[in-house]
Amino acid sequence: MAETHSLQDMRQQAAIAAKVFIQRDYTNGTVCQFQTKFPSELETRIDKQQFEETVRTLNNLYAEAEKLGGSSYLEGCLACLTAYTIFLCMETHYEKVLKKIAKFIQEQNDKIYAPRGLLLTDPIERGLRVVEVTIFEDRSLGR
Amino acid sequence: MKHCEYQQIDPQALSTPTPTPTLPLQQAVVQEEKKGETARRKWEVFPGKNRFYCDGRIIVAQQSGVLPLTLGLILVTTVLFFVFDCPFLLKHLTVFIPAIGGVLFVFVVISLLQTSFTDPGILPRATPDEAADIEKQIDNSGSSTYRPPPRTKEVMINQQVVKLKYCFTCKMFRPPRTSHCSLCDNCVERFDHHCPWVGNCVGKRNYRFFYTFIVSLSFLTVFIFGCVATHLALRAQGGRGLMFALQESPASAVELVICFFSVWSILGLSGFHTYLVASNLTTNEDIKGSWSGKSGAEDTGNPYSYNNIITNCCSVLCGPMPPSLIDRRGFMPVEESSQTVATEIELAAKKEINVVGGPTPSQLPPCALQVPPSPIPLPATPNHLQPDLQTPV
Secondary structure (H helix, E strand, O other): HHHHHHHHHHHHHHEEEEEEEEEEEEOOOOOEOOOOOOOHHHOOOOOOHHHHHHHHHHHHHHHHOOOOHHHHHHHHHHHHHHHHHHHHHOOOOHHHHHHHHHHHHHHHHHHHHHHOEEEEHHHHHHOEEEEEEEEEEEEHHOO | OOOOOOOOOOOHHHHOOOOOOOOHHHHHHHHHHHHHOOOOOOHHHHOOOOEEEEEOEEEEOOOOOOOOOHHHHHHHHHHHHHHHHHHHHHHHHHOOHHHHHHHHHHHHHHHHHHHHHHHOEEOOOHHHHHHHHHHHHHHHOOOOOOOOOOEEEEEEEEEEEEEEEEEOOEEEHHHHHOOOEOOEEEOOOOOOOOEEEOEEEEEOHHHHHHHHHHHHHHHHHHHHHHHHHHHHHHHHHOOHHHHHHHHHHHHHHHHHHHHHHHHHHHHHHHHHHHHHHHHHHHHHHHHHOOOOOOOOOOOOOOOOOOOOHHHHHHHHOOOOOOOOOOOOOEOOOOOHHHHOOOOHHHHHHHHHHHHEEEEEEOOOOOOOOOOOOOOOOOOOOOOOOOOOOOOOO
């Protein structure tokens, strides 16, 4: 029994070769931005431009979510006047953008990363700390 | 759902596509039924010291502190005001007095409950993979066989050097302005302080509720104080004296005393937090003197301030509402539930402590309104989550 489990685990572990973590970039303060530096582990798998483009688009989406502007102030003031009870019924601007981000990551995974044996994890599942890139073993090489 | 199949597995056939095996044992069947029926929600395995109610919708600190006292004082004073003072003032002055009192009271109670029951901006702990990755990076720059001195990482924020500390409990470098609350055992973003009156940490997500609470409470206290004083003055008119007025309306004396003793601290607190909001500081940073140049470094302005009072106020109070990062009501991934069978007893006990545990109101001196966090992070506590090496695709 135990052997079967460990064999199966081995098989699953063989599938995941490594995980790369793209850390946050704090040069502009506490806004959610990720480093665009291309990690060396991905050099063999994906084009640098492509990857940097993905991270840059993600950063732009998060900047849009946290943007201080007319509409966010309006939302904030309206919320204050209603003693913040509208947060219980209404979806905030940030949440709407988070849904957009989830869709974007799904799209990127389907079109670009999955065919190359990579998987992007939505940063919200990691507390907006990192973008986790899972590198799967190249099956064609066998093990 | 992942299943385990019992068959002779040829090691050479490992490169073939993964079949979907099933566990035929009775125990496993029960386990699978359990998995389907009672998938755990993430709040049930939350590693911090918080308690959850309403199936994860409400989050509070482990000890409710003096929240019942706060609520009680506010309720008692306001009810006494409406019952004993409002009828007189309604007759002799204007109908707006109870109306304004009512609106203020509603604001105070709603913002208090929101401050107490909202996730203050808790950062979930690093997954084992992340922690291992960070350890690898640190070890690359220097090795040690014992626990090293507090690890720090320096980053440039708006052309200023800021040190990020490593949290040994959460196993990650804390983002800027984040601090670990020892009472709640969580890292909280934009940590302000742990407020015992409210029974929760005050951080990025609930600071605006807290500020609304103390400002509206100041207004309410001053309003009640003023109205009660007016009431007594009106009754004492015509040479009848204050004692006569107090005899006619003894409840007013109670309200006067409560309001008189609380108005100074509440007004003071509101003033202090208005200053903090205008300069985009947190209580934690102000107490430690992070940006006031006490450390002797030259260029230590606040790198997060917009250098404009209005922009600071707007960004702190009216900015976009950040989401909760801990996903209390999400379901645990299925591999986790199979691995938690061994620790179910532990988890059940924890659940009881989380949900049923009675609060132990701490006796605090009235002047200790804020509790700054401990500057030293706690040593790593056992993590109830099993290592998650397989990410479901």
